[in-house]
Amino acid sequence: MKNILYIVWSDNNKIGIPIIDEQHRGIISTINSLHYFIQTGHGHEIIKPTMIMLEQYTYVHFKTEEALMAEASYPAFEEHIVLHKALLKKTKDLSIDANRNKDSDMVLKFLKEWWLGHINKEDKKYTPFLRKLIDTKAF
Ligand SMILES: [Fe+2]
Numbered sequence: 001m002k003n004i005l006y007i008v009w010s011d012n013n014k015i016g017i018p019i020i021d022e023q024h025r026g027i028i029s030t031i032n033s034l035h036y037f038i039q040t041g042h043g044h045e046i047i048k049p050t051m052i053m054l055e056q057y058t059y060v061h062f063k064t065e066e067a068l069m070a071e072a073s074y075p076a077f078e079e080h081i082v083l084h085k086a087l088l089k090k091t092k093d094l095s096i097d098a099n100r101n102k103d104s105d106m107v108l109k110f111l112k113e114w115w116l117g118h119i120n121k122e123d124k125k126y127t128p129f130l131r132k133l134i135d136t137k138a139f
Contacts, residue, residue: 005032005035006031006032006035006036006108006112007028007031007032007035007112007115007116009025009028012120013116013119013120015119015123015124015127016127016131017068017127017130017131017134019064020061020064020065020068020123020130023057023060023061023064024061024115024119024123026057026061027054027057027058027061027115028115030050030053030054030057031054031108031111031112031115033050034047034050034051034054034108034111035108037050038104038108044098047098048095048098051091051094051095051098052095054091054095054111055088055091055092055095058087058088058091059088062084062088065080065084065123065126066080066081066084068130068133068134069126069129069130071133072126072129072130072132072133073129074126074129074130075129076125076126080122080125080126083118083122087114087118090110094107
């Protein structure tokens, strides 16, 4: 096992909204922990709670984004919600199957690609709308 993180966070992944960037890093960090536990041969007693943590963090993060998108009257709100719902369901299924999942490499690859793709493509679309909103706020 190489002594590197599975996903190395880069500032290029930042969208410039502090609370969202912080949560994105938290999600990536959780995926990195999951990778670490799998690679080091930890049992399901730690893999399962990490998947549950990822599912719950995903839920909290999506709620944060969705509230801001709604407040900013983001025009593509509905399309974005569809993507969130699908990923949340998939994460829930992976979490339920955590004890049975044989192909952990595929799960990790899926999570890595989904999150980096979503942050850099879909989330960056709403950025100007949310920036405008938060510039008027105290956070
Ligand atoms: Fe999103």
